[in-house]
Amino acid sequence: MKTIGILAHVDAGKTTLSEQILYRAGVRRTLGRVDEGTALLDADEIERRRGITVFLGLAPFTLDGQEFTLLDTPGHADFSAETERAIAAMDAAVVVVSAVEGVQAQTEALWELLREKGVPTLFFINKTDREGADAARVTGALQTELRAPACLYEESERAAEFLAGLDDALLEAYLEQGGFAVRPAAARLFREARYCPVLCGAALRGEGVDELLAALSYLVERRPAHTRTITPFRIRHEAGFGARLTFVRVTGGPLRAKEVWNGEKISELRVYTGEKFVTVPEVEDGAVCAATGLTLPLPTAGAVQPVLTAQVETTADRDEVRRALDTLTDEDPLLAANWRADTGRFEVQAMGEIQLEVLGEVLRTRFGIEAAFSEGRPLYRETILNTVTGYGHYEPLRHYAEVHLRLVPGERGGGVTFDSACPTDVLPAQFQHAVRTHLFEKPLRGVLTGAPLTDVHITLLTGRAHEKHTEGGDFREATRRAVRQGLMQAESRLLEPYYAFTVRCGADSAGRVLAALQRMGCDFTPMDAGAGRFGASGRGPAAPLAGYARELAADTGGTGRLRLAFDGYEPVREQDQAVAAVGYDPARDTENPAHSVFCKKGAGYPVPWDEVPLMIHCK
Structure with missing residues (x-):
C-alpha cells in the first residue's frame, strides 16, 4: 500500500484532480465537481459552502494492480497544520500549480515542507486549457523561484541532459556513452527526492490525468521502514x-x-x-x-505555528463549551483552547481570521454551540530581563511544601529550561523531580498579559517538605507560586511572533507595497524580482502580516504574492500600549497566584507576594 498526497495553493484545481483520479480508478461511478458540491473528498457542509478544502480527505484506490491511498489536503494557509501532519504519512506528493497563476506563496510553503521531510514530489501544472496558461513559464518558475529540480517527465534529450546534471554517475554515462535509459534514471532520482517530474494537463477536462496516473504507477515506491x-x-x-x-x-x-x-x-x-x-x-x-481505542496524540512541533489568539464569545453553558473545545484541541493541538480565569472566557490560538470563522461554524454544526470570536490579537509570549529569586510556600492545615527558585533570562527561542542546585540531603530527589514536573505540566503565565513564559532558565535553589504532611499536590502549589512571586519582582518583557516574508508585485504597485510594509513595522530590503517586477524580503510582526494578503491582492490587482514563514519572537515595540490593550490584572488570575499560604494556630492564611520573603522557612 502506497500513500500519495495531493497539495496545492487555493483554486489550483487540487480537489478536481483528486476527483479525476478516483473516477478513473473506479472508486466513483460519476465524476464529482467542487462547484456543484458533489466532490467526494470535500464532503463536509462547511467545505461545500465555502468551496475550499478545510479538512483532510482520504480514499483508497487501485492502479495497475497496485494499492494506493489518496490524501487530499487543505490548500488555504490557515489550515496548513493539517497538511503538515499529513505529509508524515506520504510516500510521495503531487503539488498542483495553476498554469495561469503559476507559483504562489502557498506553493513555496508546501515545497519547503516537502523538501524538509524529504518526500518525493511531482508537479502537475493544471488548467493548461485556460486563457493565459503558460506551462513553460511555470516550469521555469519552479526551477528559479522554488529552486526545485523540476523538469518535464518525458523521454527526450532535454530530459536526459537535465537528469545528468543532477547525478555524477548519470553525467559520466551521458558524456562517455552518449546517454542512458531516462525512465529508470528518473525513477531513481525521484525516489531519492532529487528530481521532481513535471506533467501538464487540465483536470476539469481530464486532460493529462492518465499520464499522471501512469507516472505515479511507475515512479512511486513505499518508503522503507525498518521497525513497525x-x-x-x-x-x-x-x-x-x-x-x-x-x-x-x-x-x-x-x-x-x-x-x-x-x-x-x-x-x-x-x-x-x-x-x-x-x-x-x-x-x-x-x-x-x-x-x-488508541489515545496517541498528534505531534505538535513543526514549521507551522499559530500567531493569533482570540476570546470565545458565547452564552452557551461553560462546561459544554469546554467539552467541545477540548475535543477540537485533541483534533488540532495548535488550537490550545484554555479557560482564562482573569477574563472569565475561553481563549483559542489560530493561524488567521479564516480559521476562526471556520471554528465558529464547526462549533455550531457539530456541537450546537453558537459562538463568535473577538478580533484576533498577537499570540504574545513574556520573558524577563533580570535575575530574581522567587519563593513559594504552601501550608494549609496538614499540607506542607516550600520552594525557592532562581529565574534568569535565557537565550531567545530557548523556551523554559530547568536545573537544580539543591542537594538531595536538603530536599530529597523525589520532591525535586516533582518541582521539575510541575514547572512543565502546563504553560507558566507571565504577569504583563498572562501570556506564556519563555526564554527563562529556572534553577531550584532549595526547598522543604514535611515528613508527615507533604502530599503530591503540595509541591505543585509551592512551585508555581514561587515562579509567580519571582515574576512579580522581575522586569518583564512582552514578545510577539514575527514572520520572515518575501513579497513580489508589479513595479507600478511598489509604492503602495512599500508604504504598507512600513506601516506594519517591517524591516526589509529590496530583492531582484525580474523585469517589470518589484520584490522585497525581510521580517515583521506576524499579526498585521497574517492579514496582509487580502490587502496586497487589492493593491496589486491580484498579481502580488506574499510568502510568510514563522520566524520566532521579538520584543513588542509599543509595550505599554499593548499591555494596556489586553487589560490583564495578575491579581485577578486565581489560577496563577503569586501569594503564599502559611499556617498559624492550626489554620492556613494567605500572605501577599511581597511579604513572602520575610516569612519563608528555608534560609
Missing part, C-alpha cells in the same frame, strides 16, 4: 462527542484489530473513503486507517 511504526496524523471524533478516531499510517508490518499497542487495545480498524468506511480485521504494511 504507527504514525498518527489526524484525529477526529464522531458526531458530537462520539468515538475518538486516530488516523494512522502503518509501516513495517500489518496491524490487527484487538491488538495491544503500547499498552492500549485497538478496538476497531476502519478504512475510509471520504466520509464512509468499512471495518476490517487487519490492515497491511503501508496502509492508512482509522483506529479506535
Whole structure:
C-alpha cells in the first residue's frame, strides 16, 4: 500500500484532480465537481459552502494492480497544520500549480515542507486549457523561484541532459556513452527526492490525468521502514462527542484489530473513503486507517505555528463549551483552547481570521454551540530581563511544601529550561523531580498579559517538605507560586511572533507595497524580482502580516504574492500600549497566584507576594 498526497495553493484545481483520479480508478461511478458540491473528498457542509478544502480527505484506490491511498489536503494557509501532519504519512506528493497563476506563496510553503521531510514530489501544472496558461513559464518558475529540480517527465534529450546534471554517475554515462535509459534514471532520482517530474494537463477536462496516473504507477515506491511504526496524523471524533478516531499510517508490518499497542487495545480498524468506511480485521504494511481505542496524540512541533489568539464569545453553558473545545484541541493541538480565569472566557490560538470563522461554524454544526470570536490579537509570549529569586510556600492545615527558585533570562527561542542546585540531603530527589514536573505540566503565565513564559532558565535553589504532611499536590502549589512571586519582582518583557516574508508585485504597485510594509513595522530590503517586477524580503510582526494578503491582492490587482514563514519572537515595540490593550490584572488570575499560604494556630492564611520573603522557612 502506497500513500500519495495531493497539495496545492487555493483554486489550483487540487480537489478536481483528486476527483479525476478516483473516477478513473473506479472508486466513483460519476465524476464529482467542487462547484456543484458533489466532490467526494470535500464532503463536509462547511467545505461545500465555502468551496475550499478545510479538512483532510482520504480514499483508497487501485492502479495497475497496485494499492494506493489518496490524501487530499487543505490548500488555504490557515489550515496548513493539517497538511503538515499529513505529509508524515506520504510516500510521495503531487503539488498542483495553476498554469495561469503559476507559483504562489502557498506553493513555496508546501515545497519547503516537502523538501524538509524529504518526500518525493511531482508537479502537475493544471488548467493548461485556460486563457493565459503558460506551462513553460511555470516550469521555469519552479526551477528559479522554488529552486526545485523540476523538469518535464518525458523521454527526450532535454530530459536526459537535465537528469545528468543532477547525478555524477548519470553525467559520466551521458558524456562517455552518449546517454542512458531516462525512465529508470528518473525513477531513481525521484525516489531519492532529487528530481521532481513535471506533467501538464487540465483536470476539469481530464486532460493529462492518465499520464499522471501512469507516472505515479511507475515512479512511486513505499518508503522503507525498518521497525513497525504507527504514525498518527489526524484525529477526529464522531458526531458530537462520539468515538475518538486516530488516523494512522502503518509501516513495517500489518496491524490487527484487538491488538495491544503500547499498552492500549485497538478496538476497531476502519478504512475510509471520504466520509464512509468499512471495518476490517487487519490492515497491511503501508496502509492508512482509522483506529479506535488508541489515545496517541498528534505531534505538535513543526514549521507551522499559530500567531493569533482570540476570546470565545458565547452564552452557551461553560462546561459544554469546554467539552467541545477540548475535543477540537485533541483534533488540532495548535488550537490550545484554555479557560482564562482573569477574563472569565475561553481563549483559542489560530493561524488567521479564516480559521476562526471556520471554528465558529464547526462549533455550531457539530456541537450546537453558537459562538463568535473577538478580533484576533498577537499570540504574545513574556520573558524577563533580570535575575530574581522567587519563593513559594504552601501550608494549609496538614499540607506542607516550600520552594525557592532562581529565574534568569535565557537565550531567545530557548523556551523554559530547568536545573537544580539543591542537594538531595536538603530536599530529597523525589520532591525535586516533582518541582521539575510541575514547572512543565502546563504553560507558566507571565504577569504583563498572562501570556506564556519563555526564554527563562529556572534553577531550584532549595526547598522543604514535611515528613508527615507533604502530599503530591503540595509541591505543585509551592512551585508555581514561587515562579509567580519571582515574576512579580522581575522586569518583564512582552514578545510577539514575527514572520520572515518575501513579497513580489508589479513595479507600478511598489509604492503602495512599500508604504504598507512600513506601516506594519517591517524591516526589509529590496530583492531582484525580474523585469517589470518589484520584490522585497525581510521580517515583521506576524499579526498585521497574517492579514496582509487580502490587502496586497487589492493593491496589486491580484498579481502580488506574499510568502510568510514563522520566524520566532521579538520584543513588542509599543509595550505599554499593548499591555494596556489586553487589560490583564495578575491579581485577578486565581489560577496563577503569586501569594503564599502559611499556617498559624492550626489554620492556613494567605500572605501577599511581597511579604513572602520575610516569612519563608528555608534560609
